[in-house]
Amino acid sequence: MNILVCVKQVPDTTEIKIDPITNTLIRAGVPSILNPFDAYALELAIRIKETNGGLVTVLTMGPDQAKSALKECLSAGADKAILVSDRAFGGSDTLATSYILSTTIKAIENKTENFDLILCGKQAIDGDTGQVGPEIAEHLGYGQVTYAADITVDGENLRVKRENEDHYEIIETQIPAVITVIKTAYELRYATIKSKMAANKIQIPTMTSIDLVIDLERTGLKGSPTKVKKTFIPQLKKSGIKIKEETVRESVLKLISLLSDATLI
Amino acid sequence: MNMLEDFKNLWVYIEAVDGRAKSVGLELLNPGRRLADINKEKLIAVVIGDDACNVAKTAIAYGADEVILVEGDEYKEYSTDGYVNVLDKLVEKYKPSTLLIGATNNGRDVAPRLACRIKTGLTADCTGLDIDEESGNVAWTRPAFGGNLMATILCPNTRPQIGTVRPGVFKKIEPDFSREAKISRERINTPKEGIRTKLIECIKETSGEIVNLEEAEIIVSGGRGLGKAENFSLIRELADVLGATVGSSRAAVDAGWISHMHQVGQTGKTVQPKVYVACGISGAIQHLAGMNSADTIIAINKDEDAPIFDVADYGIVGNLFEVLPVLIEEIKKIKIIKV
Numbered sequence: 001m002n003i004l005v006c007v008k009q010v011p012d013t014t015e016i017k018i019d020p021i022t023n024t025l026i027r028a029g030v031p032s033i034l035n036p037f038d039a040y041a042l043e044l045a046i047r048i049k050e051t052n053g054g055l056v057t058v059l060t061m062g063p064d065q066a067k068s069a070l071k072e073c074l075s076a077g078a079d080k081a082i083l084v085s086d087r088a089f090g091g092s093d094t095l096a097t098s099y100i101l102s103t104t105i106k107a108i109e110n111k112t113e114n115f116d117l118i119l120c121g122k123q124a125i126d127g128d129t130g131q132v133g134p135e136i137a138e139h140l141g142y143g144q145v146t147y148a149a150d151i152t153v154d155g156e157n158l159r160v161k162r163e164n165e166d167h168y169e170i171i172e173t174q175i176p177a178v179i180t181v182i183k184t185a186y187e188l189r190y191a192t193i194k195s196k197m198a199a200n201k202i203q204i205p206t207m208t209s210i211d212l213v214i215d216l217e218r219t220g221l222k223g224s225p226t227k228v229k230k231t232f233i234p235q236l237k238k239s240g241i242k243i244k245e246e247t248v249r250e251s252v253l254k255l256i257s258l259l260s261d262a263t264l265i
Numbered sequence: 266m267n268m269l270e271d272f273k274n275l276w277v278y279i280e281a282v283d284g285r286a287k288s289v290g291l292e293l294l295n296p297g298r299r300l301a302d303i304n305k306e307k308l309i310a311v312v313i314g315d316d317a318c319n320v321a322k323t324a325i326a327y328g329a330d331e332v333i334l335v336e337g338d339e340y341k342e343y344s345t346d347g348y349v350n351v352l353d354k355l356v357e358k359y360k361p362s363t364l365l366i367g368a369t370n371n372g373r374d375v376a377p378r379l380a381c382r383i384k385t386g387l388t389a390d391c392t393g394l395d396i397d398e399e400s401g402n403v404a405w406t407r408p409a410f411g412g413n414l415m416a417t418i419l420c421p422n423t424r425p426q427i428g429t430v431r432p433g434v435f436k437k438i439e440p441d442f443s444r445e446a447k448i449s450r451e452r453i454n455t456p457k458e459g460i461r462t463k464l465i466e467c468i469k470e471t472s473g474e475i476v477n478l479e480e481a482e483i484i485v486s487g488g489r490g491l492g493k494a495e496n497f498s499l500i501r502e503l504a505d506v507l508g509a510t511v512g513s514s515r516a517a518v519d520a521g522w523i524s525h526m527h528q529v530g531q532t533g534k535t536v537q538p539k540v541y542v543a544c545g546i547s548g549a550i551q552h553l554a555g556m557n558s559a560d561t562i563i564a565i566n567k568d569e570d571a572p573i574f575d576v577a578d579y580g581i582v583g584n585l586f587e588v589l590p591v592l593i594e595e596i597k598k599i600k601i602i603k604v
Contacts, residue, residue, distance in 0.1 A: 167468055
């Protein structure tokens, strides 16, 4: 099974603070991490490879520093990593990003062999859109399954456990397919010191627009149908009333009386 | 070449499951009406299913001016290929200016595929909808960066403008089942070989409880403070008396006490209930990202300094094993929570 995992390097959104004076995000000093859902997708890919054989390639679009996320993937067990990077790609929305990634995937397939399975995290924790995976599937004309919690492979058949709002679904499909992955039962394995050192030595190839058959009108800001009109910091909830009475029953009764005053009860 | 002004009317996709409309589609008819009125457009509901006439009638009761109904055996269950095919053909024929889709798992499955086929812009998981005064475009407002930032997005040059909208943000109007409106039936086939996924089985929770956190009005969540799986019975009991859905923090899921379907937070679900009760949850930022837009947050935690109290409207500082039984007892006395 020839597997591609599309990953993204994201700011650790849990470390983001708000500048109280300018009321803007403080991004400086926020660590960059491998998007958590992509880590689950990678672990799933490695497990599929271990049972079925094959290769795991990771692909990301981003600036040169995104190579550190790719190295993390290599040290955990990915076989190959590719960065696609070009100034013309900056400011791309999901439609433009998925176009660039699918064009890159075609270029890689032209040089080597086709991917049977393309995995993405269900969404990135910075943009939270969850759109790039299905849009890659559409660009490539492949079938898709989103919100996968597990995948089993039987020859060309894929059996996907998909999470829906109030139940799981078992969905069957065939390769080639694009599958987006939620938090699974399998955390990404730890890299060893040896694998980290090996990954550090690998020269990660960078593809640019020159390496692709690509219409630059469809990339970057001008290739993006959505435009950001404005951004703002949401009003944060202020902490409310803390109840700590003499006895538990008094605390509970006070809570109920407060809820009643707020017409919640 | 289609011009922007060729595209008219605001569509709301009404997702149907087993012949019933999901709540979020009906909710979206409410803001849909407002946006359509501003731009002097019609509000049209789109319904797909195998036997979905009742869903179409429900959409009329909740305010649709017209309904486009597509029925076929191949649409009994949701499939990406089948439903995208239908929506794409409908858009091509009728040219709506705007399409609102509920941000359910299936909604967020169909929308990007459709937007990419049409080559138009899509804004995900919106929590605010308006019309941009200057341009008349829909102004889609959505959280990003784990809820730390809000962005307002426009899609000025392509049509239709599409957005998925989070369940629970907008309220349904009072339905009027005496309303009448036109239902246009469209026959659109998707050949069997054009549907590449096959639903083999649905697996519900073994306990039989319903876990639709995205649409829940009240959620009672348990966390690490519960100590062990069996203690979730306290959470379930409180949820029962409140008519609430059971949620959990990541810690409880990772400990194996409850399934991931219940998890609220960054690697779980983002919820928007009217009331969120956090029991034994310290309030890690990852958890807060999934629930801090609840209307009212109630926290029960023995650690007075737990960050959950920073976002809680009401918090009891105390041992949940002592607080919860008394709370359950007192609420049983009152019986009904108004929501």
